[in-house]
Amino acid sequence: MSALATSLPLAQRRKSDDLLRAIALTSVFGDRTVLEGVDLAIRRGEIFVVMGPSGCGKTTLLRHMCGLLPPTLGAVTVDGKDVYGSSSEVVESLRRRTGLSFQGGALLGSLSVLENVALPLRENTDLPERVIRSTARMKLEMVGLLHAADLLPSSLSGGMKKRAAIARAIALDPELVFFDEPSAGLDPITAAEVDNLICKLNQVFGITMVVVTHDLSSAYEIADRIVVLLDGRVAALGERDEVWHSQNPRIRDFIDRRLSETSSRGAGVAGMMEI
Amino acid sequence: MDHQKIEVGAALDRAQAGTLLQELDRALRKKPARLVLDLKQVATFDSAGLGTVVEGMRRARELGVELRLKGLSQPMIDFFSLVSVDRLASPPVSSGEGRNLVRRLGAVLEPIVDNIIAVLRSGLQALEAIFIGPFRGQRLRFDRIALELDQCAGGALPIILLIGFLLGLILAMQAWVQLRMWGAEIYMADMVGVGVMSEIAPLMTAIAIAARSGSSNAAQLGAMVTGEEIDALKQMGIPAVSFLLVPKVLACAISALLLTVIFDVVAICGGAFFAWAVADIEFLAFQEQLKQALHFSDFAVATAKSAAFGTLIGVVGCALGLRVQGGSEGVGRATTNAVVMSIFAVIVTDAVFVTAQRMVMD
Numbered sequence: 001m002s003a004l005a006t007s008l009p010l011a012q013r014r015k016s017d018d019l020l021r022a023i024a025l026t027s028v029f030g031d032r033t034v035l036e037g038v039d040l041a042i043r044r045g046e047i048f049v050v051m052g053p054s055g056c057g058k059t060t061l062l063r064h065m066c067g068l069l070p071p072t073l074g075a076v077t078v079d080g081k082d083v084y085g086s087s088s089e090v091v092e093s094l095r096r097r098t099g100l101s102f103q104g105g106a107l108l109g110s111l112s113v114l115e116n117v118a119l120p121l122r123e124n125t126d127l128p129e130r131v132i133r134s135t136a137r138m139k140l141e142m143v144g145l146l147h148a149a150d151l152l153p154s155s156l157s158g159g160m161k162k163r164a165a166i167a168r169a170i171a172l173d174p175e176l177v178f179f180d181e182p183s184a185g186l187d188p189i190t191a192a193e194v195d196n197l198i199c200k201l202n203q204v205f206g207i208t209m210v211v212v213t214h215d216l217s218s219a220y221e222i223a224d225r226i227v228v229l230l231d232g233r234v235a236a237l238g239e240r241d242e243v244w245h246s247q248n249p250r251i252r253d254f255i256d257r258r259l260s261e262t263s264s265r266g267a268g269v270a271g272m273m274e275i
Numbered sequence: 276m277d278h279q280k281i282e283v284g285a286a287l288d289r290a291q292a293g294t295l296l297q298e299l300d301r302a303l304r305k306k307p308a309r310l311v312l313d314l315k316q317v318a319t320f321d322s323a324g325l326g327t328v329v330e331g332m333r334r335a336r337e338l339g340v341e342l343r344l345k346g347l348s349q350p351m352i353d354f355f356s357l358v359s360v361d362r363l364a365s366p367p368v369s370s371g372e373g374r375n376l377v378r379r380l381g382a383v384l385e386p387i388v389d390n391i392i393a394v395l396r397s398g399l400q401a402l403e404a405i406f407i408g409p410f411r412g413q414r415l416r417f418d419r420i421a422l423e424l425d426q427c428a429g430g431a432l433p434i435i436l437l438i439g440f441l442l443g444l445i446l447a448m449q450a451w452v453q454l455r456m457w458g459a460e461i462y463m464a465d466m467v468g469v470g471v472m473s474e475i476a477p478l479m480t481a482i483a484i485a486a487r488s489g490s491s492n493a494a495q496l497g498a499m500v501t502g503e504e505i506d507a508l509k510q511m512g513i514p515a516v517s518f519l520l521v522p523k524v525l526a527c528a529i530s531a532l533l534l535t536v537i538f539d540v541v542a543i544c545g546g547a548f549f550a551w552a553v554a555d556i557e558f559l560a561f562q563e564q565l566k567q568a569l570h571f572s573d574f575a576v577a578t579a580k581s582a583a584f585g586t587l588i589g590v591v592g593c594a595l596g597l598r599v600q601g602g603s604e605g606v607g608r609a610t611t612n613a614v615v616m617s618i619f620a621v622i623v624t625d626a627v628f629v630t631a632q633r634m635v636m637d
Contacts, residue, residue, distance in 0.1 A: 104424065109604055110601070121323070127293065131323060131326050132325040135325075135326030135329075136326075142358055146362055146363070150602055154602050204357060
């Protein structure tokens with residue numbers, strides 16, 4: 001059953017055993033290597049943040065981990081079961097235990113917000129219609145969108161779409177939820193609300209969260225552990241504070257938002273100007 | 276019986292939701308003053324189970340029964356701390372409209388009327404930009420017109436050649452079967468010539484263009500609306516009318532005109548081929564008979580007619596595309612509507628043309 005089904009008090013829920021492991025992931029598109037030998041383990045119940053600059057392979061890593069895109073080399077295991085090597089039934093059952101909140105929401109435009117959230121319940125369970133509606137309304141209330149239940153996604157703001165996508169991602173009480181850039185395109189207040197929601201869901205339900213983001217403040221706010229990807233490789237992996245105070249100069253550049261030598265474009269011109 | 280009590284078992288989850296809901300409904304139907312839901316045995320629960328409880332609370336409130344929860348465990352309290360049970364249990368605002376006949380009729384007619392108004396408005400804008408715009412210094416974008424023309428006319432040419440030749444052949448065959456009973460096979464030329472030129476060619480060309488270009492115009496503009504591209508053009512000071520609408524409408528009109536003439540020629544060739552190959556009528560005899568049957572005025576009217584059809588198809592497709600709402604589904608709907616409405620408009624216009632022509636001639 002789902003993570004919710006456990007009656008253990010939350011404090012006793014172990015944050016130690018690995019839920020998902022990525023083993024030597026390598027990903028090649030054409031002649032471009034996006035990921036190279038990425039190894040990491042995500043522990044049950046933690047919020048794991050994947051950070052890195054644009055184009056470092058964050059989203060590709062996420063797509064490998066959530067079962068959408070098989071890696072060129074390497075493996076992904078959930079609870080010790082190989083996601084890409086197992087029979088399709090195993091993969092389907094793993095997929096039902098995970099949820100994914102897409103960057104743009106990816107809500108179905110022809111269905112109301114409530115119907116979008118009810119869709120996974122309707123397709124994957126044989127619950128009575130009234131329970132489906134009630135459960136979907138409950139999920140919407142959790143993300144603070146109950147008042148928008150009957151609207152179509154096209155009339156929602158960016159933040160509302162993200163929250164609706166989160167409600168849909170948690171509709172089936174998943175153990176593991178992936179978030180692709182949850183705060184991208186949101187104002188700081190709305191982004192903080194979404195962060196807060198992620199933490200709350202993690203604390204109350206013990207859902208394991210994998211969050212891909214390039215938003216530094218949001219990453220610091222929510223993370224238990226962090227991995228920093230640079231050029232398709234793991235540059236740092238560890239507890240939040242450990243990574244945050246890393247002495248690796250490239251990590252420092254990223255976290256302190258310093259332009260590295262090669263990327264400071266104005267420098268060449270500045271050298272030529274007479275002062 | 277004033278008080279009722281339901282004891283929930285160890286599992287309050289997806290598997291038990293159906294049974295529990297039935298049990299709750301049965302208890303609530305008796306309308307007790309108070310119903311107690313005892314949850315103290317619950318060891319495991321999931322949100323579908325809690326959803327069932329909330330649904331029971333909503334139903335109880337509807338029926339005026341007081342429902343009490345007893346023995347909630349800490350995780351359940353944590354869960355309920357995330358939501359306002361009060362809001363959830365209050366009945367959803369039902370959209371109680373659309374029940375009476377007038378409203379329902381309005382809901383059916385309103386989109387149709389809206390579409391017609393949008394088409395008329397776009398048509399006026401396009402005509403204004405084509406005929407009045409150049410005198411006000413707004414240029415026609417010939418590069419874009421050429422591009423659209425290539426897609427619209429060039430793309431449709433093979434299918435027009437094929438169906439033109441085959442239809443000419445078929446018409447000749449049908450005519451021959453009837454006419455040969457009276458030994459009047461030579462009048463095949465009249466049948467094919469007049470039939471193709473005045474009706475078949477303009478209509479078939481219009482239908483082909485509506486299916487190919489009308490639909491693609493609606494889909495393209497609809498996708499541009501949903502992708503905010505139209506707004507981007509507007510913001511850059513590029514009017515969508517002269518940048519998109521006018522080239523597409525002109526391309527459809529010119530294509531319809533050209534393709535109709537090509538259709539005429541190919542279909543008559545098809546008819547002549549049949550006459551020569553099967554009915555033993557020489558090309559020269561067929562040609563002489565055609566000369567007597569066809570009048571230039573008929574040709575002029577038919578050509579004007581097909582230009583009008585093309586304009587209509589262009590305007591309808593673009594107008595419906597430009598008012599797409601609601602994402603990918605809206606694009607699909609606009610595309611379907613564009614084809615249906617184009618063909619309908621073409622047939623109506625055809626009837627108007629024929630009536631007017633007969634009134635003038637007689």
